[in-house]
Amino acid sequence: MIRSIYFPPREAPIRNLPVEQYESCIQEPEGLLWVILEKTNPDEIRSILADAFHFHPLAVEDCIDHGYQTPKIDDFEDYLFIITHAILPSPEISEDDVLELDLFLGANYLVTVSTEQVMPPVEKTWKLLAKDKRLHAGGADFLCHAVLDILVDDYMPLLDNMEDEIEKLEDLVLAKPKTETLERILALKHSIMVLRHIIWPQREVINRLSRDEFPMIDQQSRIYFRDIYDHLMRIQEMSENIRDVVSGSLDIYLNSTSLRLNEVMKALTIVSTIFLPLSFVAGNFGMNFKFMPELNWQLGYPMVLGIYLLIVGGMLYFFKRRGWF
Amino acid sequence: MIRSIYFPPREAPIRNLPVEQYESCIQEPEGLLWVILEKTNPDEIRSILADAFHFHPLAVEDCIDHGYQTPKIDDFEDYLFIITHAILPSPEISEDDVLELDLFLGANYLVTVSTEQVMPPVEKTWKLLAKDKRLHAGGADFLCHAVLDILVDDYMPLLDNMEDEIEKLEDLVLAKPKTETLERILALKHSIMVLRHIIWPQREVINRLSRDEFPMIDQQSRIYFRDIYDHLMRIQEMSENIRDVVSGSLDIYLNSTSLRLNEVMKALTIVSTIFLPLSFVAGNFGMNFKFMPELNWQLGYPMVLGIYLLIVGGMLYFFKRRGWF
Amino acid sequence: MIRSIYFPPREAPIRNLPVEQYESCIQEPEGLLWVILEKTNPDEIRSILADAFHFHPLAVEDCIDHGYQTPKIDDFEDYLFIITHAILPSPEISEDDVLELDLFLGANYLVTVSTEQVMPPVEKTWKLLAKDKRLHAGGADFLCHAVLDILVDDYMPLLDNMEDEIEKLEDLVLAKPKTETLERILALKHSIMVLRHIIWPQREVINRLSRDEFPMIDQQSRIYFRDIYDHLMRIQEMSENIRDVVSGSLDIYLNSTSLRLNEVMKALTIVSTIFLPLSFVAGNFGMNFKFMPELNWQLGYPMVLGIYLLIVGGMLYFFKRRGWF
Amino acid sequence: MIRSIYFPPREAPIRNLPVEQYESCIQEPEGLLWVILEKTNPDEIRSILADAFHFHPLAVEDCIDHGYQTPKIDDFEDYLFIITHAILPSPEISEDDVLELDLFLGANYLVTVSTEQVMPPVEKTWKLLAKDKRLHAGGADFLCHAVLDILVDDYMPLLDNMEDEIEKLEDLVLAKPKTETLERILALKHSIMVLRHIIWPQREVINRLSRDEFPMIDQQSRIYFRDIYDHLMRIQEMSENIRDVVSGSLDIYLNSTSLRLNEVMKALTIVSTIFLPLSFVAGNFGMNFKFMPELNWQLGYPMVLGIYLLIVGGMLYFFKRRGWF
Amino acid sequence: MIRSIYFPPREAPIRNLPVEQYESCIQEPEGLLWVILEKTNPDEIRSILADAFHFHPLAVEDCIDHGYQTPKIDDFEDYLFIITHAILPSPEISEDDVLELDLFLGANYLVTVSTEQVMPPVEKTWKLLAKDKRLHAGGADFLCHAVLDILVDDYMPLLDNMEDEIEKLEDLVLAKPKTETLERILALKHSIMVLRHIIWPQREVINRLSRDEFPMIDQQSRIYFRDIYDHLMRIQEMSENIRDVVSGSLDIYLNSTSLRLNEVMKALTIVSTIFLPLSFVAGNFGMNFKFMPELNWQLGYPMVLGIYLLIVGGMLYFFKRRGWF
Structure with missing residues (x-):
């Protein structure tokens, strides 16, 4: 599925303009073009990214590749290629709940690519676009920030759930340890491990965006990327915290079985x-x-x-x- | 609740001056304005910070946001935005005993914001202001140092309490290990973890203030911030120490249960x-x-x-x- | 066994040209010479590398030496000397499944040396050369990239196998731990350790190739080396992941024996x-x-x-x- | 107690000169003044350090403060302020055996301050001064080096004792583990922990003195400070070693109880x-x-x-x- | 025992020339002087090093001092002072098997000092000198490289022995764990610890020699020092490997006792x-x-x-x- 919206300099926005016009839109430095590729077949993705935008073949392949990709940022001078990860809400986070979102950020355009169907941050930003003028007035970098901001904010409820779960488990472990409790602790340990593996490289990506490295990101937007970075720091701290408590609970669990053995003996x-x-x-x-x-x-x-x-x-x-x- | 005090260049200080005059006070480079916002409702905070001081919206949102914020320092050129944490005295430190204090430090003004009611470091500095001339003679940076100094000094009794507690627990563990002892050790482990999570980023904040990074902090004050930094280093060392002893006690506890099993068998x-x-x-x-x-x-x-x-x-x-x- | 291919500037490639002509080929800056030494006896290797190419004696010795060599890159100004490792597919990776591949990369020539018989990445690149024009059109650095790319891609199936194995073992460990399960976990732990020891220094080698350090690697090829680097990062992350799960399984295994002891008692x-x-x-x-x-x-x-x-x-x-x- | 000695340029040294003359002595660039404050009451310390030498109030407070201070070096341009720690010989090193020694090092004077009565390194240097001409001929920096050298050398017998103790314990642990052995291991673990906490920051202090950072330390003396640094490195290595063996012994102890349980069962x-x-x-x-x-x-x-x-x-x-x- | 050899510019070498002539030999920039001090009494060492060569007193003391010295390199501008360690072959490496070798490397001379009698690397180089012209043709830096190369190569058989031993122990541990097996594992753990403590600082020493830091080491020799560095890297990797397997074996041993307890129960x-x-x-x-x-x-x-x-x-x-x- 391909969606797009183009904001000409001082005119009304045009939705879903044909692929052939992308190139002329990019020529207009004061316009803003956002193209969204979702659940599109590889050939179509390839044709749009390579033919209309002339993106580097390696970046295009990264978009199409179905395997797990580490979050990263590649600087191709005219545009940035960013790989990030959204997480689907789920009681137990596994590698399958991690959705890859690829972004191409140019001076006056943004292309977001996802091979999976649902990509909530893109969806929410798309809806916000109608209400909040700042999103397109701020340029492509601000629009990119909006998508990433929502993507990172969506991690918070997951962590809140985990904190609730681990608090329950901590009490269970002290009260009456069962194998079932052990399994829930191990599942939580796995969830937090998946999350930490995603957050670490993402933090680095956002950090680079918040420093004055790239010309397409102006001073104004950098402060906003810095804000996302602070959010990620907080999320990471929370996740470290949860991991510590999970490890502690495991230790108490193991000790409590030995305590019970003592009692039995x-x-x-x-x-x-x-x-x-x-x-x-x-x-x-x-x-x-x-x-x-x-x-x-x-x-x-x-x-x-x-x-x-x-x-x-x-x-x-x-x-x-x-x-x- | 809003309190404020203004020291005009060579005149008597004016207390609780109206909000509208803040802006003119700031114009006077040799004056010193201190505004304290405590337990104020978000709208009022927003109006004062954004309208009277023109602080950046992201910083204002950080002040109002109720969630846990990592201590940090943001440089907005004309002013610094600092997030720090005070800790309420309590036998077991939990995340709820951590109070956030936000400071805006300009060349000739200081704004302290706290959404919680009691903020002892601010209260103590306010009282000291009447007695100690140096506090306002030293400028906004020295006043800021005074608040942070008291805030950091308030950590010490907490650590002393912990050291007493862990010494008692160490003896208990060798004498006769009980589940209750285990629970107290785990509680202490949790307290020290909370404390360490707060101290780490705070140390970084103070370190940056003690280096010659920011123009609103002069050479004189830097030495005083360096002194706070040394205190934090000492506090951190003490906390590392306590953590080590807590871990050691846990190990002895676990071993003593296995020793007792041996005896029983x-x-x-x-x-x-x-x-x-x-x-x-x-x-x-x-x-x-x-x-x-x-x-x-x-x-x-x-x-x-x-x-x-x-x-x-x-x-x-x-x-x-x-x-x- | 010695194989070689020479691409003169605008003529048809010449295969297996005599050793004496190597030197004149190198004189031609727009040509491209690839020499493959496989399962060759040390004297012959020495004569070709030292006499025809005048490589440094230490590098030549490194090629002949049968012991395990850490992956590395040595810069001899006119050429680079690269040691990398391919891994033979095997259910349990041991040190014996690691094959050393040595590369000499000059401005217009590539020499690959392996003392073992089978060296799949070289073999595959040799076959690709007939089909894919880009391989020789891109110069010696691109050809070198092709060999390393295939070499690194060959790690992936090994990791996929390991992931399947550890998933099975995780279930086995929770269901019914046996000594045999322990042995398989330990074997997997050993495999992943061997792999990690190879990947770490290799990553550093590729990283240096992707930075603008060496004159014989042009801007174009650097992006492709960067791509290999990203692959290696992904592989390393996967291997860290597997290692974590292996450690976790070991812990559960150990705990489950103590749980069963409890039940028995x-x-x-x-x-x-x-x-x-x-x-x-x-x-x-x-x-x-x-x-x-x-x-x-x-x-x-x-x-x-x-x-x-x-x-x-x-x-x-x-x-x-x-x-x- | 206040002791002092002044070496005028080409005349005989004057002992215990009155406090009022300190200032004029400092004016003479080729003279050398050493003032020793031991077990002096805070007011007197304050008056001498602040009034006669005009040291910074924060440094003076650090001298008087009774709490534990982390070893550090503060650069006040005209003089250096150094906090170091001597250790009283004792079978079990606790925090109480650590004595703080503060040094002010100027271009032509040295002031050593200790609130505790006995400070062996100062005492030994004082006695050496009569015998060894080099001590005062080398200037204030060489004198400072002499005090620190003796202070660091005094650590060695402590470590030798620990090595003897741990060797005995290692044998005891393999032969017949008793609770008493465990307690001695834990005491040794505590001693080594105290020692390591002191050595780490001290190493950093000496390292900075041995680099060309401070103008009052000339090239000649730097080599001698480098020598102290090497000693500290060796001491640190020994302490790491002892710590490793202590941990190992603990593990064997714990294992041996489980081995004995096996035998009993x-x-x-x-x-x-x-x-x-x-x-x-x-x-x-x-x-x-x-x-x-x-x-x-x-x-x-x-x-x-x-x-x-x-x-x-x-x-x-x-x-x-x-x-x- | 003092041995020496002097290679005048274009004449035959002179062996065991009298101490008084050392100084004149050093004056000849194109000559090469090698002085070997072995099992010499401290006074003689002191007289030769201090009087004939005018080495710094601290370096001379380091040579005479009998205690353990950390490998290091000191730059005295005209010459380098290097402390390295050879290891005597032994089934269990203890601190007593570590022999200190001190080297003074000048532009045209090398002085090797060892207080112990046997120093195989020096002995072997001495013998090679007769056969291999390159050793003295390459200058003092190349001669120094030759000694260090042999010294490092002598580590390899020790590591090979350890690898054999640990492989046997791994099998023993899975088959039938006995206390004797535990003791052998612990002995091996100790050996590898001693080795690692020696290799770490040595690697740093060689690394500095292989970089372009010191004027007396020319570009040619640097590549050879780099080769020693690669060897040390490999040795270190092997030692890390052995350490990991030793730790793993300990874990299996401990687990197997608990498994057997299970069986007994x-x-x-x-x-x-x-x-x-x-x-x-x-x-x-x-x-x-x-x-x-x-x-x-x-x-x-x-x-x-x-x-x-x-x-x-x-x-x-x-x-x-x-x-x-």
């Missing part, structure tokens, strides 16, 4: 050390020897009951002193 | 390996076979008692040699 | 704490004292059965409350 | 798995059924004895095959 | 949970109550045998389902 030991001697005493007087004087004693049985009490009392005293209760 | 093993053979011997002579010659022996029972002694003695000797006592 | 404790008291009660009434009133009671035996029930019920209630079921 | 299991079946067999033939044919067999009892042997032999064979002996 | 649990119920049943019918109807049943005993079978069968089924076999 104590119960076993207390019962065994009390009843094994008792049973032995009883067994002793169950022997069938002809000549066992105790068996004929009048007080033989009460004596044995007394021995029982001595053993139980002695053991309990011993356990008490060792602090096993 | 030894008790079980000693009792079992002594009484199981004894019981077997007794059980053997409790059998009802018609033809068991031993049962009719005159010395059968004394012989069994002798076997008992041999088993107990042999086992005790074995345990002794293995060093289990 | 619980079973033992439950059985012991139920049957030891029962046996004691039975043993008590098996004593042969003459004077044991209970033995003569009409309801003695039913009473004992009642005691049995009380003990079993009490224990089960106790275990239930402790949450051992 | 094996003993328990062997005894249990042999005697439980034996007891059952005996118990079976102790039943009082009227109709148990075996009880009347002539060979019933020998048969049971045979069963005993079979069980014991079978179990021993099983354990042997499993490698439990 | 399972055996105990299976035997206990089968025989405790059986014994209880037998004990029950061994009671001496007058009124126990079952005892008089004709089928009482077969019934009990049936119960035995039920218990054994039930337990085996339970264990099977839990996967304990």
Whole structure:
């Protein structure tokens, strides 16, 4: 699907203009052209990017390639090629929830390419365009900032969810550790790992955009990119935090299983050390020897009951002193 | 709540002057204006910061935003925008005890903004202002230093408390580990983590203020910011130290549970390996076979008692040699 | 085995030209000479590299040396000497599957040297040369890029295999950990370690080729080397990822054995704490004292059965409350 | 206590000259003044440092402040302010054994300040001054080097003690781990941690003195400071080494407790798995059924004895095959 | 012991020339003087180094000092002072197997100093000197390179031995872990630690020699020093590798003891949970109550045998389902 919008210098915007006119639009330095390629087939993408915009073949291939691409920024002098990642909301973030968004940023145009169908940040910016004049008045760099800003803001609810989840898990782990809890902790650990792998290079991309490296980004917009960078820093800090708490929970979980083992072993030991001697005493007087004087004693049985009490009392005293209760 | 104080060049200070006069005060290069916004509603904050001072919208939004903001310093040429964090004294520091304080530092004015009610460093500096002439004679940068100095000094009692706590816990852990001790260690670990997350970026902020980066901070004040930086270094070292001891205590705790398991198992093993053979011997002579010659022996029972002694003695000797006592 | 191909400025390529003509070919700045040395004996390698091309003795020795060589790039002004590593596909990558490929890149010639027989990237580039004109039209640097590009692309299937393997192992580890699973995890850990040791220095080599350091690599080719660099980054990220998951699986494996120990001990404790008291009660009434009133009671035996029930019920209630079921 | 010594250009040294003359001494560029403040009360320190030498108030406060100060070097253009740490010899180094020594180094004077009574490096240098002419001929920077050199050399015996201690502990840990050994390891770990916290920043201080940063340190003295730096490097390496061995010993200790648990459990299991079946067999033939044919067999009892042997032999064979002996 | 050799510009070399002539030899810029001090007493070393060569006192002291010295390079403008370490071949490398070799490298002379008797790299170079003309034709820097090259090459067999050892240990650890295996792993860990501590600073020394920092090392020799650097890189990589495998083996060892504990506990649990119920049943019918109807049943005993079978069968089924076999 191809959508486009062109803002001529002092006229009304034109929507979905034909591909052949892209080139003439770019000639007009004060205009602004935004082309959105979504779920388009590779051949069409290739024809538009290579033929209409003359982008470098390597960048075009990166757009079409279906594999995972690290976020990066490539400077081709006339335009920047930016790879970023949006994340689909999901209880457990896996590599499949990561959507790649490619941007070509020129002095007076922006081309956004995504091979997946849904790309919320582009969609939201497209809708905002009707309401907020600043988006197109600020030029291509400001428009690019708007897309990236929404993309980064969409990470926040994911992290909030994770924080809620890990707080619940922390309580569960202290209360009563189960294998199911372990699995949820491990899933969360995986989610946060995926997220961190995306954020790190993205931060670097935004950082370069906020420094005065590229001529198509003016001083004004740089402050706004700096703002996105601060957001990413915050997100990264939150993710480091979550990762720390997840690791801590894992440690407590592992320790709690060993604590419970201790408890189990104590119960076993207390019962065994009390009843094994008792049973032995009883067994002793169950022997069938002809000549066992105790068996004929009048007080033989009460004596044995007394021995029982001595053993139980002695053991309990011993356990008490060792602090096993 | 809005408070303000204005020191005209060679006249008596004016307190709580109306908002409209802020702009004219700033025009006077030798004056000094301090405006304090506390617990003010967002609209009022926005009107004062944006309309009276013309601060950048992104900085104004950062002041109003309720979420957690990483400490940072933004240079807007005419003024600096600084985000710092004060910590409320509390036995367990959580994210909720962290209060954000925002400062706008211009050549001849300081604006401090806090959305929370209590902000002790601002309060203390306000009171000091009456007593200590240096505070306003030194200019806006020195006044800013005073606020930050008090803010950083307020971290020290927190760390002292933590050091006391961890010393107690260290002793507890070696003496008699309980789940409750574990929970206190984990709480302390969390507190120190929160603290470290705040100190790190703050150190960077102060470091930049102590270097000759910004024109509104003169050589004199830089040495004082350097002093705050040294304090933060010391605080950070203390926090690293506490973290190390906390980790060490956790390790000892975990090891002590395994040591106790060892002790429990030894008790079980000693009792079992002594009484199981004894019981077997007794059980053997409790059998009802018609033809068991031993049962009719005159010395059968004394012989069994002798076997008992041999088993107990042999086992005790074995345990002794293995060093289990 | 020596193969060579020479592309004179505007004429048809000449294959396998005699060694003596190499030197005159290099004199022609617009020609392109590619010499491939494979499975050649050291003396022949030495004679060609040192006599025909006058390469530095240290570089020649590096080519002949059979030991493992770290990937590196040496700048000898007139030519670059590059050591890289290809990996043979194998279920478990060991140091033996790593093949060294040495390249000498001059302004108008490329010499590839490998002491092992099979060197897929060279083979594939050789075949591509017939089909793809760009390979020789782009000059020696582009040809060198083609070889390295294929070499790096050949890493990907290895990583894909590893990802499949680790996913299977992750499931196995949670389901039913066996020593065999441990061994496969450790093998995978070793494979990924070998791979990471190769990729790290290689990345540095490609990075230097993609920067504007060397005169024999023109601006055009640098972008293509940058592309290889991005691939290597992706491969490295994947390998870091796999390593993390491998470590995580090891942890779960270790934990699961301790979990199973817990389960085993619980079973033992439950059985012991139920049957030891029962046996004691039975043993008590098996004593042969003459004077044991209970033995003569009409309801003695039913009473004992009642005691049995009380003990079993009490224990089960106790275990239930402790949450051992 | 205040001590001082002044070396006029070509005359005999004057000891303990009055405070008022300090200022005139400093005026003489070819003289050398050394003032030692030890265990002096804060007011006196303040008056001398601020009034006679006009040192910066922040540096003066650092001298008086009783808390722990990180080693550092502050450049006040006319003089350097250096904070270093000496360590009192002690079997277990704690934070209390660390003594702060502050130095003010000017072009022709040195002021050493310590709030604690004993400061061995100062004392030793004072005594050396009488014997070794080079100390005052070399200027204030060489004198400063002498104090720091002795201070750093005093660390060595501490480290040698630690190395002896850890070697003993390593043997103890392998031979027979006790809780007492654990406590000594943890104490050593703490000592080495304190030491490392002191050495790190000190190394940085000396490094800056050995580089050509400060005008009051001439080329000659820089080589000597470089020598101290090398000593500190060696000390740091030794401390890293000790730390590694301490960590290793802790690991072995923890492992050895688990090894001993294994041994204990094996003993328990062997005894249990042999005697439980034996007891059952005996118990079976102790039943009082009227109709148990075996009880009347002539060979019933020998048969049971045979069963005993079979069980014991079978179990021993099983354990042997499993490698439990 | 003092050996020396002098190569005058175009004449035959002179061996063991008297100490007094050293100074005149150095005056001849085209000559080459090599002085070897081995096992010489400190006074003689001091007299030669200080009086004949006028080396800096600190460097001379470093040569005489018996303690461990970190490898380093000091630039005294006219000459370089280099400390390196050779390692004596030994099955377990300890700190005592590390021999210090000190080199003074001037424009036309080399002085090698070692306080220990045997110094293989010097010995080998001395012998090579007779055979290989390049050694003295290349100048003092090339001669220095030759010594260092042999010194570094001597590390390789040590690492090869370690690799063999760790491979054996890896197999042992998986097959049947014993305390002796643990001790060998720990010894290897210690050896590799010693080695790494030596290689790190040495790499830095060689790196500085291979860069264009020092005037006495010409462009030609730098490439050769770069070659030594590559060797050291390879050695370091190998040592990192060995360290990783050693750590991994330790982990497997620790895990295998816990695996074996699991196995032991399972055996105990299976035997206990089968025989405790059986014994209880037998004990029950061994009671001496007058009124126990079952005892008089004709089928009482077969019934009990049936119960035995039920218990054994039930337990085996339970264990099977839990996967304990």
